[in-house]
Amino acid sequence: MRIHLKTLGCRLNEAELESWASDFNARGHQVVNDVCSADILVINTCAVTQNAVRKSRQLVRKAHKKNPKAKLVISGCYATLNENEATAIDGVDLLINNAQKDKLVELTLKQLNTDVMPTIATEPGEIALFSRGRQRAFIKVQDGCRYRCTFCIVTIARGEEKSKLVDDIINEINLAHESGIKEIIVTGVHLGGYGSDTNSNLYELIHSILEQTNVPRIRMGSLEPWDLPENFFSLFSNDRLLPHMHLPIQSGSDSVLRRMARRCKTDEFRQLAINAKKLIPNLNITTDIIVGFPGETDEEWQQTLDFVAEMQFANVHIFTYSKREGTKAAGLINQVDEKIKKARSQALHKLVEGMKYLNIEQMIGQETSILWEDKLVKHDSKRNSYLGYTANYTRVKTTTDVSIELTNHITINKIVAIEDGMPYVEINTNP
Ligand code: SF4
Known part of the structure; x- marks a missing residue:
């Protein structure tokens, strides 16, 4: 069987996809990139925002349209929270809710009557991840x-x-x-x-x-x-x-954090970050911020900007608050006006861009390990470009002679400059 897997949403959904890919593979099935050549399509949906819900629906419809002959399996938060609506989408053959996700591969093969002897014998996990280019x-x-x-x-x-x-x-x-x-x-x-x-x-x-x-x-x-x-x-x-930790604070205002029912206030976070940086050399801390949580005043918003600036995060994932039915926050009064949310989000993006640049500048001269991932081949050029990630999760770049192959290699290099807003390293020999 040829299986095509797709996900929307959080890293956890990604993790599940990886594990299903390995499991399908271990049972002798083949994970493929091409939707049209698959026998089974598996879509891991998301419901973290209304937008994610809309995209999940779209993804399911599109997949069926592209390959109407394939069996279509859906799972994830949107499918779980809206079972009736999701199973009614044209083409859906099977819905596996979050409680059964760990058994998705087994249930899919059993319930779609495809649990047959594997056609190809592969070592468990051999190609699944690479065929997805990871x-x-x-x-x-x-x-x-x-x-x-x-x-x-x-x-x-x-x-x-x-x-x-x-x-x-x-x-x-x-x-x-x-x-x-x-x-x-x-x-x-x-x-x-x-x-x-x-x-x-x-x-x-x-x-x-x-x-x-x-x-x-x-x-x-x-x-x-x-x-x-x-x-x-x-x-x-x-x-x-x-040396990288993604610690989501969500707001830099203690009163907002209280309304969010978060277990960590700004002072505790500050202490945690100070201790971590003291003990872990070259540590990068990244975070999430929700913009425009219900009732967020100008003063509370300013506290968030000040806190982000003080913490000098290496990066911030910025989410504009959107109401999710079923959550307590959806029922809170004083929902913030969309225009205000937009302006706040823009201000935070600007602040974060400046911080990111400063962080990158400070990396010049540092030696770091880099895992090279993407090769950007330019036709008619004697040089290839590569993108990779440093140990502390900064995207870096290099340009090499075409005879040098870096994909999936780890090298240790010094950052020498900034190019296209990214740290740049020089590599002259094959790793
Ligand atoms: S800690 Fe809060 S945000 Fe994180 S998963 Fe639990 S309830 Fe959700």
Whole structure:
């Protein structure tokens, strides 16, 4: 069977896609990039905003239109929260809700009567990830969240915290590594809550991954800035654990954070960032900010701008607040006017661009490891361009002679300049 997989939304959805790809592959099926040649289409939908809901519907319709003969399977938050509507979309053969996601491959093959003997024998995980053109794999280690942030629908859709067993995680990482993956990203809905149901914690998990795998680069996925186990930062003394943490603060105003029911206020975040930077050399901290949360006043907004400027984040993912039915925040009074949200978002984008540039400037002269990912081939040129990521998750660039092949190689180089708004390195020999 030829399977085409697509996802919308968060990193966790990405992680699930990777794991389904490996699972399909392990059962002898082939994951393909081309929608039209697939026998089965699997779409992982998202419902984090109304826009994501609309895009999910569109994606499902488009996939069916492109390949009406293929069986169409949908899953994810939009499908789970709107089962009746989603199953009624033209072409949908099977809906697998979030509670059954771990068994998606098994259920798909069984319920669509395709669980036949594999036609091709491949080593588990051998080509699935590469056929999707990735050097990186997302490894999902836990699902669900015990908290109820008032804007978050994800937690309602995904239920209680559930951690994967360490041995299964290690196995998945080793398979990914064997298939050529150089970097894994450890992800979860509430990653810091890993082990809450298995008498373990994130420190123990990462420690085991460092001990029992050889994958060269391990990156933490989004981590809520609380519930971090004691000694967590000491793990970063092993340089395979990359110096980058995405810690979503969501607002720089304590009163907004209270309305969001977040467990971390600005002072705690500030302390966490100071401690982390003290202990982890060249650490980059990135974050998420929601613009225009209900009731956000000019003063609260200014507090957010000031906080972002003070923290000097390496990057900020900016989300404009949009009402999600079913969340507590949707019912809050004083929803912020769209025009105000737009102006605030523009101001924050401007601030962040300046901070990013400053951060890049400070990297000139630094030596760092880089995983090279994309090759940009220019016809009739004797040189190729490559894009990659540094250990602390900064996009970098180089230009090399065509005889040099960098894709999926890790090199250690000095950043010498800024080009196209990115750090630039020089490479003259094959790695
Ligand atoms: S901690 Fe994260 S996943 Fe949990 S409710 Fe809050 S935003 Fe949602």
